[in-house]
Amino acid sequence: MLFGRVHGTAVCTVKIPDIQGIKLLIVQPLNKQLEPIGTLQVAADVVQAGVGDLCVMVRSREAALAMPDITFVPVDLALVGIVDELDVRPHGDFDLTLKPGRTQFT
């Protein structure tokens, strides 16, 4: 699951009947510092997000399972939450490497 920023909407009149009524949004996947990763993608919306919203997205089969009625649909990216608050520690606050030998974490 990853972050995404909504940049716009996509409209398809001709599409698979099972995804009729599902809103399609253009999103930019983001990392934890909200920097873009890769190119713009299209996500199916189930939380009524709008342009500019920061969202939580889910990929693969689970994106189809997020659809409201028919879950056996060709959807591979879905918006499943709108982020209200985000608290992420800055890079360098924690050691993210595994060292040889025994490491006690707690």
Add this chain to the structure above:
Amino acid sequence: MILGKVLGTVVTTISHPHFDHRRLLVVQPLVCEGEESDGDFIAVDHTHAGIGDTVLVNREGNGARQVLNLPDGCIISVIIGIVDSVDLKD
């Protein structure tokens, strides 16, 4: 499953019903020294982990559905353990 470090918390008031009453945490996978880290991701918390904890994360939908008892759940990553220690040979 992977080892990761919890770096942050995410609050979503409007979300899919499968995410109701569940905590979302930002997790960064741990890597060996000199290796490039994979990208961070968001995981559902199932072990009351907090920022700074080293955690065990299942990144696969079927396992997540089983752990969370949601047969059609739209959740991929679940934190399934808090790591006490790691013993790594050279």
